[in-house]
Amino acid sequence: MVRDQVADFSVEYVQALDEEGDLDAAQAPDVDDDQLVEMYRLMRLSRRADERAIALQRRGESGTYAPAIGQEAAQVGSAIAMAPDEWMVPSFRESAAFLTRGAPVHRLLWYAMGMEEGAEVADANFPPAIPVGTQPLHAAGIGWGHEIAGERKAALTYFGDGATSEGDVYEAMNVSGALDAHAVFFCQNNQWAISTPRETQTRAETLAQKAVAAGIEGVQVDGNDVLGVLSVARDALESAREGDPVFVEALTFRRSMHTTSDDPSVYRTEEQESEWDTRDPVVRFEAYLRNEGLLDDDRVDRITDEIEELLADEIDRAKAGREQVVPAEMFDHVFAETPPELRRQREAFEREQGDGEVATAEEGMSGEERAGGGEVSGRGDVREDRETSEDSEDEEVSDRGE
Secondary structure, eight states: OOOOOOOOOOOEEEOSBOTTSOBOGGGOOOOOHHHHHHHHHHHHHHHHHHHHHHHHHHTTSSOOOOOOTTOHHHHHHHHTTSOTTSOEEOOSOOHHHHHHTTOOHHHHHHHHTTOGGGGOOSTTBOOOOOSTTOHHHHHHHHHHHHHHHTOOOOEEEEEEGGGGGSHHHHHHHHHHHHHTOOEEEEEEEOSEETTEEGGGTOSOSOSGGGHHHHTSEEEEEETTOHHHHHHHHHHHHHHHHTTOOEEEEEEOOOOSOSSTTOOGGGTSOHHHHHTTGGGOHHHHHHHHHHHTTSOOHHHHHHHHHHHHHHHHHHHHHHHHHHHTOOGGGGGTTSSSSOOHHHHHHHHHHHHHHOOOOOOOTTTTOOSOEETTTEEOOTTOOOOSOSOOOOOTTOOOOOTTOO
16 A cells, blocks of 8 residues: 655744743834834723723623623734725624724624614724624635735635634635635634633644645734734735735634623633733733833823723713614614515514604714724824713723623
8 A cells, every 4th residue: 555645734833022022023023113002002992992891781781792802912913914995804702803993982882782883883894793604705705806806905804713613614715725815814713612612622733724624824823912913914914915815823812701691710710811811912012012112101091091081982972872773773674675574573563662763873973983983094093182071880890701
C-alpha cells in the first residue's frame, strides 16, 4: 500500500501587544496617535454602553441583551480596519463593532427594546443576526458580488466559536474559496458557546485550521490585543479584496453572560474567569497608551466623563423613541400588502392592547450619528456641542451580571 503525504498546513498566531502592554514593533500596525486614543475611547464606550444596557434590562426597561464585555479589542480592531463602504455582517454581540462603524448607541438600545428601528444601524452594516451561523452565507454572497463586479471591496462577517460547528459556516467558506469571494470570516473564539466550552466543540487544535478544508487561509490572533487584531484584519481584508478569502480566529473571552437571560455561574467557575483577568483588553491597551505618553489620569477622566454624558443623552433618546412606538406596528411590515388574516390578528391585538396612533421613533432625524449622539464627519470624533443629561437611574452591574 502506497502512503504519501499529499497535504501539509500550519496556522500562524499573531500578537503585537502582550499582557503587560509591551509592543512587538515587528507586528505593530501603522496607526497615528489620534487613532490610537480613538480606539481606546471606543473600547471604553462599548464596555460602559454594555453595562448600562444590562442595567436597563434588569430594570425591565429593555429586552434581552447580549453584551460584548471582554471582546472589545477583537471588534474595534477588526471593524476599524474596514473601509467605510465595505459591508459588515454581524451576529448579535457586535456592539463594539457597530459603534466603531458609526451606529449610535440609542439604535442599539432600540433593537434590544424590540423596535424595528434598531435594525437600521448605519450605512454598510447588516442588522444583527440572531440564528447562529447564518450570516456568513450573506457575507459570501456579498463577496462573490464584489468579485463579479470587479470591485476592490470585501465583506467581513462576525461569528462565535459555537457557530463553527454549524454547517452554514463551512458552506460559506467553501463557496467563497471556490468562487473567489471577497470575504473575511472573523471568528470571535470567546471560549463559550453559551454553556458549551471550547474544548467540547471540536477536536481540532485551532478553529482557524477549519479554513484548510475550504482551501482558504486561516490565521489565529490574540483577540484581546487590539493592535494585533488591527494588523491581522488589515491583511485579511487586503487579501479578500483580491479574491482570496480569509478565516481569522480571534482568541478572546466573554467576561459577562451570554445574554441577560443567562447565568454563567451555573456552568463556569470564578477561577476560570479570573484566569483571563490579566488579559483584559481595555486594561492592556490603556497600559500601553500610558507608557507611550498618550494617556494620563486627566485624559482618562475626561474620556470617562464624555462617555457618561454621551450615554445619558443616548439612553434618554432611546426611551423617548420607545414611547412613540405603538406595539401594533409590528404587523405592518411583514408583507408588502398585509393579508386578511394578519389584519384580523392586528385588530384583535389592538382590542386587547388599546388603539394607538402609529408613530415614527425618530422623527426629524437628519442622518446617522456616530457612536451615540454626534454627527458623522468621516471617521472623526463625536462633536461635543450637544446638551447631555445624567441618568439618575443608573446602577452598577457586575461582569457576571448577577
